[in-house]
Amino acid sequence: MIKILIADDHAIVRNGLNNVLKDEPDMQVIGEACDGEETVRQALKLKPDVLLLDILMPQGGGLTALANIIDKLPTAKVLILTISDREDDLFKALRYGAHGYLLKEAGINEVVDAVRRIAAGEVILSSQMVANLVSEFRQKSHNGEELNLSSREMEVLRYVGEGCTNSEISAKLFISESTVRTYLRRLLEKLHLRNRSEAVAYATRHHVSFNHNP
Structure with missing residues (x-):
């Protein structure tokens, strides 16, 4: 059974995820949090197998919560679920220890699959974010943009x-x-x-x- 903590400042999002995940035979939602500080408290208390974490939350935000949680629970598995398609947020999330990054436009089946795969130790990235990174890389290569500095x-x-x-x-x-x-x-x-x-x-x-x- 995969124990899941849902952290999002919108109740409608938490309720929607809870309703979907509770119907999965191998998943159990063990708690919810609505801001960064509560997320840290709940994660340290409940020690979920997977933390579904939004970035844009009050009281410190998701990235600060992520850094604090990984600092105290290095083996924690965190899936970022956010509307932010900013590369900086993606890079920070991965650098702080997230195992996955999905945009909220992802389908329910994609989220469920990502939870299972992250619980199994895989790293999951939104297909749209990967496409954006590849596009930027190709553009830089096309323009010859390299760090050719003294x-x-x-x-x-x-x-x-x-x-x-x-x-x-x-x-x-x-x-x-x-x-x-x-x-x-x-x-x-x-x-x-x-x-x-x-x-x-x-x-x-x-x-x-x-x-x-x-």
Whole structure:
């Protein structure tokens, strides 16, 4: 019997999932939660086999709840069920320890199948999210968008991604601000970015930091 905890801030969603899953002979809904903090409490108390978790919830949100749960229950299996098709949310969910990511437009049979497969140790991703990632990868390849940066340009990109100003980067790298601007201009050209804001977004999306390799 797969024990399931449903976490979503909309009662109609929780009730709908409960009604569907309770009819499955190998599944049992053991609890519900309506916000991030309650999700953590319920997960630690009930220790479900699979946690169905929405991202967009009050009191901390689903991703914060996910990180807290995995920190205390490293073997927990979590299936994200959300309306968010943002790649950043997908990457964060997987990095925080989720075993699956489905959009709420998924069919009931797809959700039920995902619960079983995640309980068995598989990793499940929404077909639409996979299609989006493949499309983006092909577009980047077509455009020749590669990280062809010098070591110094990479350092500047990492500091930009962490929110540092030109002055702060100058002090950290012991170079002048004009030199920082030169490196920034070069990396923007190489990555086909228009401005600093796009460089910050790029660094965030591709996890370019001093803690993550690009």
